[in-house]
Amino acid sequence: xxxxxxxxxxxxxxGTAERVGTVKGIGIEGSRIVSVQLSDTTISATAVRxxxxxxxxxxxxxxxxxxxxxxxxxxxxxxxxxxxxxxxxSIVDLVLTGDGDVETVVLTDDRTVPGPxxxxxxxxxxxxxxxxxxxxxxxxx
Amino acid sequence: xxxALMRGADLIGRPVVDASVGEDLAEVKDVMFDPARxxxxxxxxRKRGFLGRKMKHVLPISSxxxxxxxxxxxxxxxxxTHPDDAPAEAxxxxxxxxxxxxxxxxxxxxxxxxxxxxxxxxxQPRVVAFQVAGGPVGDGLVPLGAESAVSSSAxxxxxxxxxxxxxxxxxxxxxxxxxxxxx
Numbered sequence: 001x002x003x004x005x006x007x008x009x010x011x012x013x014x015g016t017a018e019r020v021g022t023v024k025g026i027g028i029e030g031s032r033i034v035s036v037q038l039s040d041t042t043i044s045a046t047a048v049r050x051x052x053x054x055x056x057x058x059x060x061x062x063x064x065x066x067x068x069x070x071x072x073x074x075x076x077x078x079x080x081x082x083x084x085x086x087x088x089x090s091i092v093d094l095v096l097t098g099d100g101d102v103e104t105v106v107l108t109d110d111r112t113v114p115g116p117x118x119x120x121x122x123x124x125x126x127x128x129x130x131x132x133x134x135x136x137x138x139x140x141x
Numbered sequence: 142x143x144x145a146l147m148r149g150a151d152l153i154g155r156p157v158v159d160a161s162v163g164e165d166l167a168e169v170k171d172v173m174f175d176p177a178r179x180x181x182x183x184x185x186x187r188k189r190g191f192l193g194r195k196m197k198h199v200l201p202i203s204s205x206x207x208x209x210x211x212x213x214x215x216x217x218x219x220x221x222t223h224p225d226d227a228p229a230e231a232x233x234x235x236x237x238x239x240x241x242x243x244x245x246x247x248x249x250x251x252x253x254x255x256x257x258x259x260x261x262x263x264x265q266p267r268v269v270a271f272q273v274a275g276g277p278v279g280d281g282l283v284p285l286g287a288e289s290a291v292s293s294s295a296x297x298x299x300x301x302x303x304x305x306x307x308x309x310x311x312x313x314x315x316x317x318x319x320x321x322x323x324x
Binding site: 070071079081082083084085086087119120121122123124125126127 | 144145156158159160161162163164165206207208209210211212213214262263264
């Protein structure tokens with residue numbers, strides 16, 4: 001599942017089968033989704049049954065106690081910085097697992113960052129640790 | 142990754158980013174340099190955005206975790222401090238401004254005036270050279286070696302130092318490597 005497919009999905013509460021809104025953004029701490037921003041509210045990612053469906057279903061009884069204060073929103077287009085303050089590009093998309101882990105961060109210039117290197121995605125920039133492979137060059141031959 | 146050389150002017154406007162949450166706290170207004178110690182001491186700041194309103198707060202170099210090509214990194218919002226709470230060397234002083242300092246050899250030959258500082262970025266940022274102009278050697282980059290003396294009015298370099306002046310950052314990096322190797 002890619003973030004670009006998740007955004008815009010209908011969000012359905014499992015207990016009432018009511019459509020609560022659509023997915024507008026996510027909050028990420030480390031390499032894990034911790035919150036999901038819907039049209040009019042933000043829910044904890046622990047309430048989400050799976051991130052792999054065509055509709056986001058969630059358990060509204062989980063509640064939002066202890067909801068992470070991390071910034072939510074659509075991270076596409078945000079700057080990606082390493083811990084030395086060097087720019088690596090911008091986020092094009094995120095590849096997500098069904099459990100809400102970021103598997104890969106897809107950057108501009110076809111670069112990718114393994115999800116576990118992600119430290120946080122903030123309102124201004126994503127911060128990653130460790131060295132990255134260089135941009136891939138043109139195909140050989 | 143190798144730390145980059147960058148001109149002080151290029152640091153102006155660079156965002157100050159809290160690496161713990163990925164938020165921009167401010168942007169660099171100016172670079173603070175202590176001529177007496179030959180050390181980068183911090184940054185004055187302004188608010189982010191088109192208008193870039195002034196901020197009284199400063200960023201002491203001791204609170205900087207890295208200076209990169211895209212951002213100045215700090216570990217938390219508390220890195221930005223009011224001048225009253227900042228280390229003395231991180232409080233901006235007009236008399237400490239090295240821009241327009243004369244660059245003079247020990248025997249008194251004027252080589253030019255300081256137009257900018259050159260900062261080596263990375264986790265231990267420091268001023269490693271000055272950009273000079275307006276003298277007989279033309280525009281160039283003067284590496285700061287152990288033998289250089291700098292004050293708030295002049296930078297004194299050894300006689301014959303002209304051959305160490307470089308015209309670009311690549312040449313300067315090679316010259317700095319020679320100086321480091323000679324220590």
